[in-house]
Amino acid sequence: YPTAEESYEFTYRLGETSFFSERYLESITYYKWVRDHRELSERRFEKAAKSIVQAYEKEIEKQVKAGTLSEPPVPTLEELKKMPKPIRSKQVPELYAKLRQSYDEYQRLVNEPQTAPNMGLRAALVSYRFYDLGDAEKRFQFVLNRFCGTEQAIKAKDAVLAIYEVRGQSAKFKATNQSFIDKKCGSDEQIALAKSQHQAREFR
Numbered sequence: 001y002p003t004a005e006e007s008y009e010f011t012y013r014l015g016e017t018s019f020f021s022e023r024y025l026e027s028i029t030y031y032k033w034v035r036d037h038r039e040l041s042e043r044r045f046e047k048a049a050k051s052i053v054q055a056y057e058k059e060i061e062k063q064v065k066a067g068t069l070s071e072p073p074v075p076t077l078e079e080l081k082k083m084p085k086p087i088r089s090k091q092v093p094e095l096y097a098k099l100r101q102s103y104d105e106y107q108r109l110v111n112e113p114q115t116a117p118n119m120g121l122r123a124a125l126v127s128y129r130f131y132d133l134g135d136a137e138k139r140f141q142f143v144l145n146r147f148c149g150t151e152q153a154i155k156a157k158d159a160v161l162a163i164y165e166v167r168g169q170s171a172k173f174k175a176t177n178q179s180f181i182d183k184k185c186g187s188d189e190q191i192a193l194a195k196s197q198h199q200a201r202e203f204r
Contacts, residue, residue: 012048019051028052035109035138049110053119056099069095072129077162087166089132100126115142117152121131124156133163144176146186159186161197174198 034048044076063069068172072090080087092100103123107116124139136159143156164173177198181191 004040007033008037012044015048015051019055019058022062024055024057026060028055031055046101046110046112050115051107053099053102053106056095060095060099063095063123068133069093074125074129075131080162083131083166085166086132087131089134090130092132094128096130097124101145110199115146120147121152121156128159130146133167136160137163141176144180144185148183153185157194171186173181 012029012034013021015034015110017025018027019022021196031048034044035052037047052057058166060071064071080174100123103119103126106119107123110116120139120143124136127136127139129197137199140163144148144153144160147153147156157176160176161173164170177194180186181198184191186194
């Protein structure tokens with residue numbers, strides 16, 4: 001019988017074999033087992049956690065190319081403005097919902113400051129693509145508040161301001177912008193832009 005360590009390594013290798021054979025959903029089962037058995041070893045923990053995310057991304061990419069799944073674009077502010085109000089969310093397909101969950105799990109389980117902001121932003125963008133603006137707002141605010149000073153926080157700020165703009169939530173728009181300015185979450189140029197946005201709201 002194989003030892004626990006051998007079983008751990010074998011399961012990880014099964015995940016790798018499935019992944020590189022483009023059986024992405026199958027690979028997730030193995031990667032999750034490795035990720036969730038840290039009592040046996042932590043050697044493959046972070047790699048397995050990241051591979052789960054990558055497997056969902058690859059499966060979506062494969063299905064989009066095959067025409068069995070569509071990937072809606074990230075909506076622009078102008079597109080949101082033209083939509084009938086209130087904006088109604090679309091049903092998030094199961095695969096996208098699982099991808100969003102994998103981003104959440106990665107952030108919760110892996111203490112990696114280099115990748116966490118991107119995972120948080122990507123999770124928010126899933127909701128945003130399907131017009132679930134309430135959920136997207138919470139996620140963008142989380143990224144902005146937790147990862148102040150990162151490129152992802154800048155993008156999160158711009159996206160959540162777009163949500164407030166189309167909803168006519170002027171107080172939230174101003175409060176978010178002022179917080180960004182006060183905390184100096186961006187470069188001098190980005191803070192100057194935020195100040196100009198702030199002043200423009202004052203004259204409305």
